[in-house]
Amino acid sequence: MSLPSTDPVVHLLVVGHDEAGRAALVAALAAEACRAALRPALAVQGAAPGQALAAVRADAAVQLVLIDLHQGDEAVALAQALAQCRPELSIYLLLDDDDTRGLVEALASERVDGYFFRSDADPAGWVRILAAEVAETAATPFYDALRAYVAQAKDSWHTPGHAGGDAYRASPWVGDFHDFVGEQMLRADLSVSVPQLDSLLHPTGVIAQAQRLAAQAFGARRTYFATNGTSTSNKVIFQTLLAPGDTLLLDRNCHKSVHHGVILSGARPVYLDSSVNERHGLFGPVPRARVLQAIQDHPEARVLILTSCTYDGLRYELAPIIEAAHAAGIKVIVDEAWYGHARFHPELRPTALEAGADYVTQSTHKVLSAFSQASMIHVNDPGFDEHLFRENFNMHASTSPQYGLIASLDVARRQAVMEGYGLLERSLGFAAELREKIDATGVFRVLGLDELLADEVRSDGIRLDPTKLTIDISASGWGADELRDELIERFNIQIEKNTHSTLTLLLTIGTTRSKVSRLFDAMLRLARQAQKERREPRPAARLPRIPHFTRLACLPRDAFYEAGERLALLDDSGLPNPALVGRVCCDQIVPYPPGIPVLVPGQVIDAAILGYLVRLLQSQRSIELHGLAMRDGEPHLRVLREAERARLRPLDGG
Missing domain, CATH: 3.40.50.2300 (Response regulator)
Incomplete structure (x- = not known):
């Protein structure tokens, strides 16, 4: 091609x-x-x-x-x-x-x-x-206006303080930063003091035009540019659709920003346990039957949010789920952070919007060519309240947005429309080639859809994004952290992530033939080294199984905003502290990877959860436990005091 x-x-x-x-x-x-x-x-x-x-x-x-x-x-x-x-x-x-x-x-x-x-x-x-x-x-209204303004070489008597880079230029201390970043980038770092460049908080000019072109390109009624990532985009939608106490159905496997949005909105969440591939420590979609049952069991629910595709490339067959949700009067949000490229190649469609989703968030920077933090919010909700959305958007957005991020969204949309199909066709070809070549090493193996799926979702119509490669390294004798370090230190190759037995590679429109060649050369050399050294395959080391969700004693927002008290995770003997059993957590406790909360604010702690956290802490050195309160070097959990719990309105069964 x-x-x-x-x-x-x-x-x-x-x-x-x-x-x-x-x-x-x-x-x-x-x-x-x-x-x-x-x-x-x-x-x-x-x-x-x-x-x-x-x-x-x-x-x-x-x-x-x-x-x-x-x-x-x-x-x-x-x-x-x-x-x-x-x-x-x-x-x-x-x-x-x-x-x-x-x-x-x-x-x-x-x-x-x-x-x-x-x-x-x-x-x-x-x-x-x-x-x-x-x-x-092919127009790029905002980028063209930004470039034209910079070419006019106006003297800056406004923010930002570096004044188009002049503060750096002659400095003996930071002049190298001017050279590193570049003249044009610094001149384009402007502010809302320049009316020709429109306002992200109230767009009526070139930003509004760029957003209309993006909506047309991605198949949305309306599109909004976000300069602080999909994390904030999810929170904006939550606050637009949910009032305190409203019921929300959500994939427990969703990004932590969704869980933060639960706290900020004051919603009452119903957590849906995701499927788990225990062999490789991979978390997949929520079984369709579980989602449909939750829709049936919660007629009061206002919103359902799902993640499609997952970090590892697994995507729902969304249409029947969305149809069931709409029949029940439930709005559907799809976090498509890892799937913003799908519109531009038939092998990757249908997109969430094409499947009927009301709101879709995309990290345009992850798989298309926008700068980091540059994201889009797409809206197809027929009952969309634009005024309310704008009020919530402006609550989270900076009044001093980075204009380079906005320009990169404009340019990324243009590239996706004008050459996205060809670039994705190339990436898909590279992905197929890498699968074949890596498998041919006899040591490393790219996992297919059947090997990635948990048994409970095999009949759910789930598909795999081929641009995300999950490599099983267990037969090589290398540890995942060790192999990751070898790739970066010996071969200058940085991977996306790893579990205890896999590496994840992300192919994008920026993947080139040279990069593919260098990656395969590195994998082949490492495979030959493993064979030469007669490395023994590592035993199947499985992560402790994440416990099922327990129950909420109160709304997550209520628990989070209480002062609480901090109890040690371990007792004096180094064992799980029994005083924590039955207490209500105030924070979100997230093992990373995989990034799924084990505890959320308002959740009751049981012995299974407590034991899981202790096992992770003691045996999985490569996993970070976010949300623990450290005191004198020892991990603590912030939990509600009994008086605080008694004061809060309990939920049914709490």
Whole structure:
């Protein structure tokens, strides 16, 4: 597959039955495109209707399709098939008359971007309109405005204090920072004092335009740029949809920001235990039956939030779950932080929005090309309260957003639309190649979907994002931490994460042939070393099984905001402190990895949870336990005092 060169060329595909007529139209359009000296250049090619779908799959540079078919229903069917494969395509139809146009509009108005009439043959005009379509799709309103403003070289008498980098430039102490970061980056670090660049908190200009283009690209009614990550995006949505005491169904495996959102919103959570692959210490989706049962058991629930895909690439079959939630009047939020690229390749779709989700959060920086912390919030909720959302958004957003982050979101959207399909096709090819080559080492092995799934979710229609590779290293004799360090120190390769028996690699649109080659070379060398040294496979060392959720004695928010008292995790003998059993935790206790809370504020501690935490602390040195209160070097848990617990309103059964 060919990818666009440094000087982009957009391909227009003309589709028609009549070979001679098609060739004549291609020639006429190509001649007009050449005469107009368009930028980007427009190349025209033809295909028969039966070849069109294969053509747009094979050529990532195709951005425009002109369908010249006399039968309206055939034209509509082809337009729908092309849009289903690559929704970013701009599709135009060549029609006979207004009657045909009415048929097409009735059947596929959202799939067709424009029309031309055969009776008004005007190749020059058509090329002009198609070129304008490309320009609109590829526009970067905010980035263009930022770049133009920086080029004007205005003197800065406003924030930030480094004044476009001038504070660094001549400094003998920090001048090297100016050189490291770069002139343009510092000049572009501006503030809300520049009205030409719009306001993220109340966008009406170039930021609003950029967000509209993003909504169109990702298939949302509205899209909002977030400069402090998906973590804050989740909290904003929670506070928009949930009032204190409202019931929320949530995947226990979700990101800790979701659990923080529970505290901030004052919601009453119903935690759904995720599936667990105990062999490899991987946490997967919540079984579908468990989600559907929770929907049935909690008719009062207002919101359901799920994570799709998971850190390891497992994604739900969302449509039936969302359909059941909507039937019960429940809004659905999907944390798609690790799956923001899915819209731009048919192998990765449907996205959560396409499956019917009301709200979707994406870490555009994780798998597309935005800067770190740059994320998007997509909204398809028909009952969306924009005023309330904006009030909550502004509560969390900085009044001094980083304009480079906003520009990177604008640019990332442009790249995803204009070349995302080709780049993802390349990444998927690299992923398949790495699977085959790593497996061929005879020591390391890339886990497939069947090996990643827990038994209880095998019939749930779960699929795997191929761009996330989980490598089983247990046969190599290397420990996971040891192997990770070897890769970084000997081969300059930094992986995404590891468990006790796996490494996780993340392929993105930035993955290159050279990186793939270096990675495979490193894995091959390490495999040969393991064989030469006759390393014995390590015994299956499983993490202690995470205990099931117990129960909530009170709302998480109520427990969190009490002062509580701090009790030692271990007693004087170094054993689990029995005084903690039956007490109510005030904090979120999260072993990382995997990052799933074992305790949340308001949860009752039992002996199983206490024993689990102690075993982790004593035997799993590579795992961090977030949320413990340290006193004199000893771990403590903050729990409600009995008087505080008595004062708080108990939940049913609490």
